[in-house]
Amino acid sequence: MIARELISTTIPVLHPSDTGVEALRLMNELHLTQLPLVVDNKYMVLLDEDALLDLNNPDITLASIENDGFKPAIPEQAHIFEALKLFNEFKLAVLPVVSKENDYLGSVTKETLIGALAQFNGVKxxxxxxxxxxxxxxxxxxxxxxxxxxxxxxxxxxxxxxxxxxxxxxxxxxxxxxxxxxxxxxxxxxxxxxxxxxxxxxxxxxxxxxxxxxxxxxxx
Missing domain, CATH: 3.30.70.260 (ACT domain)
Incomplete structure (x- = not known):
């Protein structure tokens, strides 16, 4: 099973024109602590809830925010075990999936990953x-x-x-x-x-x- 097969269609992306407040509200609604920032279908950075909460002015746009360059991702052809490794290593809420050209294809969630691992290992x-x-x-x-x-x-x-x-x-x-x-x-x-x-x-x-x-x- 490869990363492309684990992509969740329910995870939205953030855009430079979104504000910190809007990003936090979306994370709260989805019960996620991270969401990807995408520009012209290119994956730019994974924004974290804690960083947005620390903003002096959360009403500014995401384009105005200095980010730490945190950009974990997995190639679409990577194996499910590589996704598990990255989730554990970086304590991720979501893991973006990208093409060879860094086109954003979607994200893998913990729920999707655990479900796939359970089937893969015969847990059920x-x-x-x-x-x-x-x-x-x-x-x-x-x-x-x-x-x-x-x-x-x-x-x-x-x-x-x-x-x-x-x-x-x-x-x-x-x-x-x-x-x-x-x-x-x-x-x-x-x-x-x-x-x-x-x-x-x-x-x-x-x-x-x-x-x-x-x-x-x-x-x-």
Whole structure:
């Protein structure tokens, strides 16, 4: 999934003729802390609510305001993971998407990004989660997949995280099955260390419920 596919059509842009007051009002209505300033369809800068609140005269036009040149953006062909990286690195409310010529194509919102990541990682699919704790040198996705398949279990997604304190690797497996005890036993037989297990029940799909609650909160 690429950035162009994540563009939200509901995010307006700011223009040089807009005033600080108008920009703040628009941000308040949309529950956003940032909006892009666009001139002749070219992305210029990402304006922040705090900077506008600090203006001595918020009635002046945006063209009259000195900005800090903060201009995070993502190319339209960039992968969804690059968008996630930028959102986290710059604590963004929106992320502008641009063409090779710096034409403004639209913006990605947190809600859109989280929704896409949930689909990408199989979060909304029913199934349990199993985390392995291992030395990075022992990580073999092909072997992990083979062990899962031997238990008639499919791995829907794999996420890895390195503990900076220990150097150990956490490998999180999202599966298509709710009952994972047989898989746990097989991994242990192959000397894998189980870090934690989260099994879902048909009545209480916990991961999906938590995802839905998060999306409802973001939409408030």
């Amino acid at each position: 699919e029913v199934g349990g989660l199993l985390a392995l704790d291992l030395d990075p040198r022992d990580y073999s996705l092909s072997e992990i997949a083979r062990i899962a398949e031997s238990n008639d279990i499919s791995i829907l997604s794999v996420q890895t995280l390195t503990d900076p304190a220990t150097g150990r690797l956490e490998v999180l497996l999202k599966t298509n099955r709710m009952e994972l005890q047989s898989l746990v036993a097989t991994f242990e037989r192959f000397n894998y260390q189980i870090k934690y297990l989260i099994s879902e029940s048909p009545e209480e799909d916990a991961v999906k419920k938590n995802y839905d609650l998060l999306m409802n909160y973001i939409s408030m």
